[in-house]
Amino acid sequence: MDFTSIIGMVAAFGLMIYGMVNGHDFSVIVDNFVDIPSVYIVFGGVLGCAFAGNSLKGFLSGLKSISLIFKNPKSDEAGTIKSIIELSNLARREGLLALEESANNLEDEFMKKGIMLIVDGTDPELVRSILEAELVNVDSRHQGNITFWKNIASAGPAWGMIGTLLGLINMLKNLSDPDSIGPNMSVALVTTLYGSIIANWLCAPIVAKLSLQNETEIKLKEVMIEGILSIQAGENPRVIEEKLKSFLAPKDRQEFEEEGGGH
Template sequence: MDLATIGGLVAGIFFILSSILMKGQISSFTDAASVMITIGGAFAATLISYPLSDFIKSIKAASLVFKSKQLNEGDIIKKIIELSNIARKEGLLALEEAAESIDDEFMKKGILLIVDGTDPELVRNILETELVFIEGRHKNVQSFWEKVGEFGPAWGMIGTLIGLIAMLKTMNDPSTIGGNMSVALITTLYGSLLANFIALPFANKMKVISESEILLKEVSIEGLLSIQAGENPRVIEEKLKAFLAPSLRNEISKNQDGEEGEING
């Protein structure tokens, strides 16, 4: 589980509920009609904007913001260095057996293309084309949640207008004014919460996850092509470390030196 997402949601709910309790009762801020107008309306409008299959996929993709990243750039570089050592000692064909233990389908596909003797330029074109379509799918999901964030406040305003119309219709009965005004204001609140506490943060988190995944795949492409070119593992390591922040570069160097020390010892 991603602790940042969980922590943010828990903290947000805590602060919202605490502020409500300081000003009154929670029941004063709950209204079924407001939920239907704001939440239902925002997702209904988003459904109109996207094909049903994309709508369902994007809803399911919300689970990604709760998952912690399994691999980082350092792990990928270490794996590529390991593969380069295998290729250097046993040849490129030995990579086919090594590929069986790799869970990353993108990297596995690149390895098998290399083992099959595919031209390096063609390997790059195939992997980069797949990368473009992966990025496109990611952006489609991000835009879905951005659209929900856009529609949320708009439907909150629609709910506000409905509440004001109902209030004006019954101005001769003062007892109904408070309830109708409450619905009018609560819908605006719900629309803002949907946009700024759920939809837009989800979209941004997905963007961060996507950028990280794309970077990992770019590292994989460069590493695999370097292995195919027969470059020295140390040269490959230095080339791929250009993708990393300085702190991660130093960490990889220390780990590599430690492993070499154990082997030599």
């Protein structure tokens, strides 16, 4: 469980509520900031547009992807490099065919697939092509979810403005009643608030976290591809280690070396 998303979103929402309530009676704040017609206009409009712009499967998949921001992605690059070095040492001692048993013990399906391809004697260019094609498809699936939330983030303020315009029209129709101008203006602005909350409190963190998780997974798979192809090429394990360490940040590289690297 990734608690940063939970803590960040709860803290942001809590501070917003505190800003609303500070110095006022809570019941009055509820009356000021909760407007059911505005909820229908903004949230209904946003979800309606998202539904219209996707297939049913894509819409449901996009909504479900919110759960991903609360999960910790597998991003043990140092551990992956160590596994690759161990496999390269085994291949150097006993040949590529000896990797088959080790591949069956690997938890990562992408790594297992790559190792089995080289065990089967697949041409190196074809191995790279297959693995990179899968990498592109993984990125494409992730980008689909990211785009889903980006579109909602764009639609939120737009529907908030639509609600505001509707409220202003109603207000201008009743200018003969001065007492109604303030309340009507307040209700009109509530829709803009709802749209901004959707875009900045909900969607912005989701897009940022999903993008980060995608980058992390893609980078890890790139390490695997380079390592697998290096093993197939029969490169020296020390050379493979130096090559793969270039994927690590300087601090992580130092920690990796202090722990003995892949040896």
